[in-house]
Amino acid sequence: MDLLVSLTINGLATGMLIFLLAAGLTLIFGLMDVLNFAHGGLFVWGAYTGVFSYAWSGSFLVGIVVAIVTGLVLGFITEKIIITPVYGNHVQQILITLGFMLVLQEMIKVVFGPNGVPVSVPGYFAGSWEIGDVIIIKYRVFIIVIGFTLFAILQYILKRTKIGLIVRAGVMNKEMVQALGINIKRVFLLVFMVGAALASLGGMLMAPYSGVVYAEMGMEYAILGFIVVVIGGMGSFSGSLMAAILVGLAGSYMAYYVPFLSLAVNMILMAIVLIFRPQGLFSTVKG
């Protein structure tokens, strides 16, 4: 029982980190019809700038804020320079964002060095709670709480605020949104920046969880992010959360019970969903 609880918490925490990456991806695809393979680069830049700020200031909160700001700034630059010229062309989007992903990855090595950087869990989240025979690692609970809180906030914004309604309307009919007097390009930019900030925050939160940051981690987690978006349904926020939890839990359980399948489990999940429900578990930004 204690093992099952530990594996579940581990899986949920991993799922939440993947959700932060996938949430931006699904919004960017749902609203802007853009396949952004550079998303992993934003994740890893958030991780590095956050970790270095954390080490410099001694404050984990400063690291989080710097990671979010990095995401917003990089999101702005990426949308304006990389994405704007290739709207409406998926092949060009894949090629240019994949290329930009590699540039971002290599720039990490130039700026921060080629070796991985060890990261410790901040003091107030270090250690664990023992409840009976069950050991619960504090930092993983923190990640789960952050993940659910952000999901609730984003859901509130999408469902209750004017900008959220505009985003959802834009996913359904961009032309009509413009004809109602709304500058959809500005909405695109905002969504892209928020998506990038979520990815960067995910990178920063991942750092103490995995204990090390390295340039290639962006690509590794971006693939998981895409799998989650496909399973959850392109453009669905709730779908991304469900799929991220599913992928996180499946990875955690399989790594322990069926280790030889642990690397393949995500692909198997995606294949099953694509066979029986090609549009994903959910679809469109319904919340």
Place this chain on the structure above:
Amino acid sequence: MTSLLKLEQVETYIGQYHILQGISFEAIEGEVSVLLGRNGAGKTTTLKTIMGLTPASKGNITFLGKPIEKLAPYHIANGGIGYVPEDQGIFGDLTVEENMRVAMRKETEEAMRKQDYVLELFPDLKKFWKKHGGHLSGGQKQMLAMARAFVNDSKLLLIDEPSKGLAPIIIEKVMEAITEMKKHTSILLVEQNFMMASKIGDTFTLIDDGRTVQSGEMNALIEDEQLKRKYLGIG
């Protein structure tokens, strides 16, 4: 008679297709101007070109004396032109209330008063306020689309085929609504249903193969059997 909107030799391409090849007409303030023509004549493209959704490649479009042919659609809408597309453009996963909220540029007291007025005009919308747009009937969708365009202070409403696919009794309601809206705004209407167009239209512009054939008073067209037979297939 103040000219509100003026098109001069407007041409538009959609992809490689030369859809509009010379559209010229004027919409006068306080009137319902009707664009008439057969299927594929270019009526819907004309409205989309005015809105900037399929931008003009040649010619001039002026609204309140200012050129708008190079402006983005949201600029044109904010400048005072409301648009009700042929497919109504309802956001199906949003409720009627949310559709109205997206449309309302500023949630001021004045805008809320306008919304109350629109809801009196279309009581069905009030009744189905919390219902998703995708679950409304065709007539209710048309009413919602018109209400959305009307809720802001548009000086001109472009309405594309409001009677399309609707039952006769609903068409009557839509006609009544347009007649009422005419008291507050000018309207440029695309309509295949000549009975409806002739009842509510003040002026007409006939379009054929992407070109303006003739413009004039609606009463003159009603009496011109030859023109109606040649370009509208009626009479």
